[in-house]
Amino acid sequence: MSRSYSGNIPKLYIIKLAKWFMLTMPIIVLFYQENGLSMQNVLTLKAFYSVAVVVMEIPSGYFADVWGRKKTLILGSILGCLGFVVYSFSSNFYGFFLAELVLGIGSSFISGADSALLYDSLLQDKKEQTYLKQESRMMSVGNFAEALAGIAGGSLALISLRTPFIVQIFIAFMAVPASMMLMEVERDKTVSKGGFVHILKIVRYSLWENIQLRLNILYSSIFGCATLSLAWFVQPYLKQLNFDVGRIGVIWTLLNLTVGFTALFAHRIESRLGKIGTSLLIVIGLSSGFILSGVMTSQLGIVCLFYFYIIRGIATPILKDYINRITSSDMRATVLSLRNFIIRILFAIIAPFLGWYSDHFSIGEALIFAGSIIFLLGGVTLFFIFKTDRK
Template identity: 70%
Template structure:
């Protein structure tokens, strides 16, 4: 059984690759603009995607705890493939909206379930202390995949901006057999009692009863929202610098390589600075990344983007590990889904607002405004996290 469970690690790598080998990401905003969408339309579309994720984020995490993480990952993988099939044959806001809703629902069944599957697989093997290292490696593999996809996607875009979406459907399909071959480490355990009231009790426990868990979730969510927000500004930012699509693809590749390489050493950085120092560094680094990128609307700003992605490589696995360390296995996927829920809620509010601000003012000031917002939210989160942990 242990040997079978150990095979989950490589299969989770495949699921991460299928999810992150995004041929469409280097050109997706350009694709939207080619089809007549403004920046407000783009971020509204992504805001709706976030709402779709939010609608099922916590219930899907709870379903994963009750129904099984494997089944949840299979369903999410199938919907992830279907969403890109719909994208391949759609044009205009309404068609993209249908695709985004399918992808959003699919994503909600994967998010939380993958990390919970990883942690519990290691727990079953008696190697739970290796979670941060393994989570960093899984994240690194995903970012290396996204980096290579940047080059491939940029090349396919030379045929047409729609071509990457067609090929993406085949990439997404890889996750389906990988998820089917997983072994659920908790398949013989007693399942939680299914019920909406029990979902609410877990949410209440995570965000109200347990102050330590609450502020760890909030900090991780704020930083997660920040990294998600900046990702949608990179393409228009580089286009404002008169860069070609192929050049944008190369920079996208290098940014994700930066995250991948940094993530491999995230556990060492956290071990050196400790929880308090690492958390403060992450908040300052992310906020400064926004502000300086907006201030230097030039190649210097591109250099700042690399610093931001360096911080991102440390932040994601470290902050997720902090949550896992203080969460019980039987509610792990639900709690991680609470984190993702808050990320999507924040982005659904902040994203369209910053898109509107960009259309009516300019991109640089929108980035600096975003930096200020995330500095305040992140600073409050770190302050209370340190306070309750004393």
């Protein structure tokens, strides 16, 4: 009798909840500023986080392919909990740096492995055609969790801005028992040998030999970096509009609810528009979201933020699905980690500069600049994707 791997799905939801129920997110920039950090310091700190993810991203994906998705997720969950323990006892840039280092390494062990296990679990049960729907639902659950955390985190921040970090330890710990109860999916054992040399072979295949995969990874990475970058501007953007902590938490909640609801319908939108139409919607929607938010630095800019988050809800699960469709199971976690690797590299390069730009000019001008670059990079990459697909 064949085994069913459907039991993995609710456990992956718990891991997603533990990772996304971020009580700290709606107030973290305010917390940094309370401890004496500038916007350049904040985005430099986040660039260091990205470097930590980058260093381990591809090796962690390879560990997931060779060592096992389950063991990799267990390790990532433990480190995710430990990072918030460090945060709770830190009050300066260097303490935050250590916490971000631990969280970055932990995040790298989860990213890629979770999506790969989801896809392979569905593949084993011959339900892989439902991956986009499941990935969209999982993303929605994550965003709903982040939305509710916005309200809870804002309320806890009324006690102190440090309180959400202390409570976050217990939220993050939920992922540890959930990951321990996962069922490992059997894969091709031939990939268990080769070590670093085999990682390089997968990277070379993904970024050099397979042009279709290369372009899809790059396209997905550009917009992954875009959504990550804008997220760090939301709090100072709203603070500039004279919103207090409570109202910022409410808007943060509504933004994430918007992503969650939109992601539920991502597979239907892609089915109706097709790859070409959906890809055009993503490149135009996300870049114009940046530019319009930068132009409208009044309360009308909030509408532009919601517009951006709607497109984000469509883009994230669909772009992952495009990569999964053209990737084999024996290298899926490594390839998805390679995507996250490139996202973090791009973010580590651009984020400190955007932070400096906003400190010396304005947040609005920084957003307009970022949107223009994203449109240029995304548009050129999409042109080559269409050209390759026609061939």
